[in-house]
Amino acid sequence: MKTMAASENRLHALDAVRGFALLLGVAFHAALSFMPGWPPGIWAMNDNSPSQFLSDAAFVTHIFRMSLFFFIAGYFGRLLYQKLGASAFWANRGKRIAIPLIAGWVVLFPLISCIWTTGITKVFGGTMPPMPEMPKTPGAFPLTHLWFLYQLLLIYVAVIAGRSLFARLDPAQKLRNLVDKAVTGSLRVPIAVFTLGLPVASALMSLSFWFYWQGIPTPDQSLIPQIPASVGFGTAFVFGWLVNRSRDALSLIASRWFVHLMLGVIATGWLLHTMHASPMAQPGLTKTLFAMVFGVAVWGWVLGLTGAALRFLSNFSATRRYIADASYWIYLMHLPVVAALQVWVGHWPLHWSVKYPFILVASFAILFVSYHFLVRPTFIGQLLNGRKYRRNDGREPLPPGSTPSSPPPADTGNGAAVARLRGITKRFGAVTALNSIDIEVRPGELLAVLGPNGAGKSTAISLWLGLIEPDAGVVMLLGGEPQDIARRRGLGVMMQDVEMPKELHARELVALASSYYDNPLEIDETLRRAGISQFADRPYGKLSGGQKRQAQFAVAICGRPKVLFLDEPTVGLDVQAREALWKSIRALLADGCSIVLTTHYLEEAEALADRVAVVAKGRVIASGSVDEMRALVACRQISCESSLTAAEVRSWPGVIDVAFDERKLRITATDAEGVVRRLLASDARLARLEVRQAGLNEAFNELTREAA
Amino acid sequence: MNALALNSADTASAPRGSAMVAYFTETRYELVRMVRNPGVAVPVLAMPIALYALFALVIFGEAIDKDPNLGMFFFAAFSIMAVTMQALFGTGVTLALERDMGLLRLKRAQPAPPAAWVVAKIASGLMLAVLAYIPIVIVALTTGKLALEIGQVAAFSAALLVGSIPFCAMGLMVGSLASGTAAPGYALLIYLPGCYMSGMFFPLPKSMYWQTGIWPQFHVEQFAMHLAGITKYQYEPLSMAIATMLGYTVLFAGITIWRLSKKE
Helix, strand or coil, X not given: CCCHHHHHHHHHHHHHHHHHHHHHHHHHHHHHHHCCCCCCCCCCCCCCCCCHHHHHHHHHHHHHHHHHHHHHHHHHHHHHHHHHCHHHHHHHHHHHHHHHHHHHHHHHHHHHHHHHHHHHHHHCCCCCCCCCCCCCCCCECCCHHHHHHHHXXXXXXXXXXXXXXXXXXXXCCHHXXXXXXXXXXXXXXXXXXXXXXXXXXXXXXXXXXXXXXXXCCCCCCECCCCHHHHHHHHHHHHHHHHXXXXXXXXXXXXXXXXXXXXXXXXXXXXXXXXXXXXXECCCCHHHHHHHHXXXXXXXXXXXXXXXXXXXXXXXXXXXXXXXXXHHHHHHHHHHHHHHHHHHHHCCCCCCHHHHHHHHHHHHHHXXXXXXXXXXXCCHHHHHHHCCEECCCCCCCEECCCCCCCXXXXXXXXXXXXXXXXXXXXXXXXXXXXXXXXXXXXXXXXXXXXXXXXXXXXXXXXXXXXXXXXXXXXXXXXXXXXXXXXXXXCCXXXXXXXXXXXXXXXXXXXXXXXXXXXXXXXXXXXXXXXXXXXXXXXXXXHHCCHHHHHHHHHHHHHCCCCCEEEEECCCCCCCHHHHHHHHXXXXXXXXXXXXXXXXXXXXXXXXXXXXXXXXEECCEEEEEECHHHHHHHHCCEEEEEECCXXXXXXXCCCCEXXXXXXXXXXXXXXXXXXXXXXXXXXXXXXXXXXXXEECCHHHHHHHHHHHHC | CHHHCCCHHHHHHCCCHHHHHHHHHHHHHHHHHHHHCHHHHHHHHHHHHHHHHHHHHHHCHXXXXXXXXXXHHHHHHHHHHHHHHHHHHHHHHHHHHHHHCCHHHHHHHCCCCXXXXXXXXXXXXXXXXXXXXXXXXXXXXXXXXXXXCHHHHHHXXXXXHHHHHHHHHHHXXXXXXXXXXXXXXXXXXXXXXXXXXXXXXXXXXXXXXXXXXXXXXXXXXXXXXXXXXXXXXCCCCHHHHHXXXXXXXXXXXXHHHHHHHCCC
């Protein structure tokens, strides 16, 4: 089961990757005036300080940046198609892709031509050389860097036509299920890097003139689809589309990010080495091998970078959101800006290591400023990104986003809970630790989580703390994901089985933990509240077991937590220390802190808890107030001296459990009156009869026994 | 109860300064711990200077007086060993021990900036490296066994400090992969062969030159030789040394980040 929140977070990551691929294009083009050995006229400028390093760096980025873009485009393409249906999809793509292509070309082409003419005249010392004519082949057209929009439209047409064909040929979804299996299988092994590299490799091998540096030749000169670009970028798009179809592909990409990235890096290293030996492909083994390794490099980078983003950038960040939104405009408009700067600085007597950063910084400054004022709050932003932002705060979208990359999820659903597990399943290998459980913690309450060892209590806490991820379901902490560090600043935690550094004093441990929070308590106040002022200046290693737990409690409360997780906090404490800790806990509750407490001491739950959740075998078998728990099982304990045996009594209706100790029968019963009547009737010599309300202990035993 | 739900605006407006405070505090207490527990550091600090004194002063003392290049060779070998070993063990072994203690779980649950702990470990590794290096350079200069200008000594020292970074990363990798008890063993296993096979301790036969580039120690030594302008012992271009050190750092750090970020 995929969850809404999880998939939305993944979209944040993929959006970031798309933005990265586009911005990388700016850096790539900004490097092109510094290429050593390029004949004058190929680019707008030939800088007087060429750089082999920039040439290599540009080659590396060029390997993957467009494939990465088309891969993400494929993923979002299917998402949009599923969401909108065919006609709305085409209307949307018309606005976002076709209009920017046409309008952008009309505005940009004259600008680009003008800058190119200026630059080339400068390169040739003031006289414009005769320009090579556009090739007189059918379909020839100078698409400029906007070719990617044209290519994208072509791919949309082809893929959606292919999709309808598939739907007709494969009504039972058998073939498509097979494809899904192939996608996940190839990512799991992981051989996708090699299999996906094959189509692009064979297209490249077939090229008669192939400069290694150019990678997949850019199809910017013609409206007729070019084979290598269509195969290379088409594969990327289709695989993105299939990844969106598949249930597990994204998780696999996320978990294999390092392997993929390393394959990409190693393949790239080999490519650089080979290219330096001979930059032009000669027919033969090296060309074939170069094409194959190139395919591996493309996909190593694409899957590695996407996976790394899914792994590390999946939470919402306002900065990344802004950059991702800006990237489309920036990429569309960057070429004249970058080229003009290149022409301007081209003859300056400065090293490339000064000029290149200057071009980058100046371009990005111009482009971001233009985005912020001309695009973000205007109809252009509405057209490009599907939403317009108010000028004043720059954050609130107006109206709500209609693209797959919608604004951050706020607390969805019931806003009253500070922490919630909803529909959570978590497996460790074959063991199901939690089986679709729902628990929530309300503001200002203490929830005691009870259960036998291995019931799943610690797993639940680990999920809330963001230490593990669920296999299914949504974990919510303070209105969002627990992985988000800003949310974790609202929690305090005291774990089991943690040893603090023994050289540090308790006061220093508190000071260190306090440095993680925005608005911590004064250190002395923390020490006082945790009752450890007397031994605050002794090394942690020299404290007794109980004092160590108290020091850990101080560490847990130092950040003024809104929600506090206490995992078996009073283990090893003597009676006074335990009373003191309970007092601190009550004071925190009085201040409005919510607390989740796991404990084996049932009297602790009875003394402190507002509510109890009983967990057994990975399920919540009961939850409610302490009184409700008792009422739920309505147990009473009957004890008496009798000649009846435990076995006899156990079979009676209304009897839950019978124990025999110190010559007394101890009966736990739901129907105490009935059992007493029968006891008196069955045994005339019955003596010392007592009936009392069962404690949580008995209630708890019965509940967990039922679950077992 | 929206006040209790941190919304995205809160997220974005969280003071940036707090992360810096956390980095600083974490590093400060890491160094405090090192100072309070000298028993761990002293043996590893004492060994390189003891070995250097034995070889450069006692065994080869006279030979060095005749051939200053030999003095340079021994100084380079033992100072590189001193610095890189501290960087490796100072970061790796403590990291592994603290993972065993459950401290990593706690830090991940707390709002500790993920890299603050790693930065603190690197800082303490570098600090130990400096502490191990200083006695060697003092002995070498005061006994006249090192014929370098003061500028060359400064450049060589700076190069060693930079060169210890890949070893910090190596230590973090070992510490993130191995348990506390196994970490010292694994660290030695991947560290010691490099000391011998890189030609750092004794000149290698020509037939073994091909493999020197595998060992990070070799590139650190080359980097230091270039920076100090000692041409006699330069075997590879400066750019190659820098690129390899950078490559190893990225590789080791990448494995560390991958391992530490893995959910249990």
